[in-house]
Amino acid sequence: MVVLQKKYEKLFEAALKARENSCSPYSGFKVGAAVLTESGRIYSGCNIESSSFGLTMCAERNALSAALCAGEKDISAVLVTADTPDPVSPCGACRQLIYDYAPDARIILTNLKRQVLEFKIEEMLKYPFGKFK
Numbered sequence: 001m002v003v004l005q006k007k008y009e010k011l012f013e014a015a016l017k018a019r020e021n022s023c024s025p026y027s028g029f030k031v032g033a034a035v036l037t038e039s040g041r042i043y044s045g046c047n048i049e050s051s052s053f054g055l056t057m058c059a060e061r062n063a064l065s066a067a068l069c070a071g072e073k074d075i076s077a078v079l080v081t082a083d084t085p086d087p088v089s090p091c092g093a094c095r096q097l098i099y100d101y102a103p104d105a106r107i108i109l110t111n112l113k114r115q116v117l118e119f120k121i122e123e124m125l126k127y128p129f130g131k132f133k
Contacts, residue, residue, distance in 0.1 A: 075102035
């Protein structure tokens with residue numbers, strides 16, 4: 001594991017703040033995420049659970065959706081954080097969406113202890129739907 005890079009500190013803080021807004025009454029598992037765009041803007045999101053579990057939205061997808069809805073097209077980093085023993089990892093659905101809309105972004109996995117793992121999406125999603133690079 002590596003130390004959180006200074007350039008990602010604001011991104012981590014945005015994810016941490018978003019995590020506090022988590023709507024997770026069923027699992028109690030609060031997740032926050034933030035994306036950094038090439039323009040330098042940060043968009044954050046938290047997980048939102050539904051009693052119809054298939055409607056639950058992950059923090060990463062909410063943050064990425066916020067950036068896309070604001071017209072951002074160039075995502076340089078996606079950071080996710082949760083209270084886990086090791087850095088938390090995006091689920092398969094989030095990995096696919098990252099592949100679709102932020103294929104060149106750095107994926108930064110963290111936890112509340114600020115432990116960090118960093119990947120490219122191709123390292124995390126070996127056989128995605130859609131175009132292969």
